[in-house]
Amino acid sequence: MLITRLVLAADRFRQWSIAQFVLLLLTILKLFPADMAINFMDRVARWIGPKTGRHKLTLINLRNAFPEKSDAEIAAIALESWGNMGRLAAEYVFLDQLFDFDPARAEPGRVEVSGIPLFLELRDNPRPFIVFTAHSGNFEMLPVAGSAFGLDVTVLFRPPNNPYLADRVFEFRKERMGNLVPSHAGSSFALARQLERGGGVGVLVDQKFRKGLKTKFFGQPVQTNPLLAKLVRQFNCEVYPARCIRLPGNRFRLELEPAVEIPRRADGSVDVTATAQMLNDKVESWVREYPGQWLWYHDRWHIKRTI
Numbered sequence: 197m198l199i200t201r202l203v204l205a206a207d208r209f210r211q212w213s214i215a216q217f218v219l220l221l222l223t224i225l226k227l228f229p230a231d232m233a234i235n236f237m238d239r240v241a242r243w244i245g246p247k248t249g250r251h252k253l254t255l256i257n258l259r260n261a262f263p264e265k266s267d268a269e270i271a272a273i274a275l276e277s278w279g280n281m282g283r284l285a286a287e288y289v290f291l292d293q294l295f296d297f298d299p300a301r302a303e304p305g306r307v308e309v310s311g312i313p314l315f316l317e318l319r320d321n322p323r324p325f326i327v328f329t330a331h332s333g334n335f336e337m338l339p340v341a342g343s344a345f346g347l348d349v350t351v352l353f354r355p356p357n358n359p360y361l362a363d364r365v366f367e368f369r370k371e372r373m374g375n376l377v378p379s380h381a382g383s384s385f386a387l388a389r390q391l392e393r394g395g396g397v398g399v400l401v402d403q404k405f406r407k408g409l410k411t412k413f414f415g416q417p418v419q420t421n422p423l424l425a426k427l428v429r430q431f432n433c434e435v436y437p438a439r440c441i442r443l444p445g446n447r448f449r450l451e452l453e454p455a456v457e458i459p460r461r462a463d464g465s466v467d468v469t470a471t472a473q474m475l476n477d478k479v480e481s482w483v484r485e486y487p488g489q490w491l492w493y494h495d496r497w498h499i500k501r502t503i
Contacts, residue, residue, distance in 0.1 A: 241282025277489025311452030
């Protein structure tokens with residue numbers, strides 16, 4: 197018992213120490229102008245990323261996804277992806293400052309929005325709907341945009357594994373992104389209640405899900421979370437794709453696309469597996485367009501256990 201308590205205490209101290217270091221780094225970043233901090237973290241991540249154990253997984257994922265690309269092209273995408281991670285960390289600190297979208301402004305700011313009529317239509321004609329996105333660009337800006345447009349959206353998010361960081365991240369997100377539901381057992385019921393009330397739901401659909409539906413992503417077998425498809429089956433709601441694209445000069449374009457057509461069986465019921473595959477196909481098309489803006493170190497194909 198004593199040994200167990202000591203091991204648990206050591207692990208808690210390790211996680212607390214990591215959290216304090218990360219929070220100190222973010223606090224220091226706030227002392228600098230946003231562009232300087234973001235560009236600095238891009239360079240730092242490009243230097244550190246290839247030295248981590250996740251870099252090998254990143255390269256394997258890229259080679260499997262793009263067998264037609266050369267080693268030099270794969271290496272360049274991997275570095276851009278690490279830089280994207282560094283930028284995302286710095287942008288988290290400056291999120292309030294970066295999101296400067298104003299439809300009345302003549303000149304574009306850092307953020308431009310495509311699909312404004314859809315945002316306004318969903319706001320002015322309330323009904324249950326789902327918006328899905330992927331870990332591409334600065335995906336954190338999408339719920340901020342929804343809140344800015346006055347949409348009633350509950351966002352499902354996966355908290356960091358570090359509990360000390362998770363608490364701080366939750367408080368930060370809660371102030372800027374509206375209603376939040378941490379991803380855990382029972383979160384699907386919270387999303388269902390939101391749709392039942394006639395509100396909207398936002399979900400990320402490109403995460404690994406060990407007990408998911410058998411589907412394909414970049415031609416490789418993956419398991420995909422059936423949650424979105426099951427919610428559509430239950431509430432017959434519309435589903436909208438949305439993404440964030442990084443632009444030169446630390447700028448961003450947020451895109452809300454028209455509602456997708458949900459695959460259905462001959463009897464009219466939602467085809468859950470085909471819907472999950474449709475989500476993968478949409479995300480794949482986004483990633484192929486901007487491969488360096490996706491998180492390639494993520495073990496989407498459950499490869500880590502074999503390396």
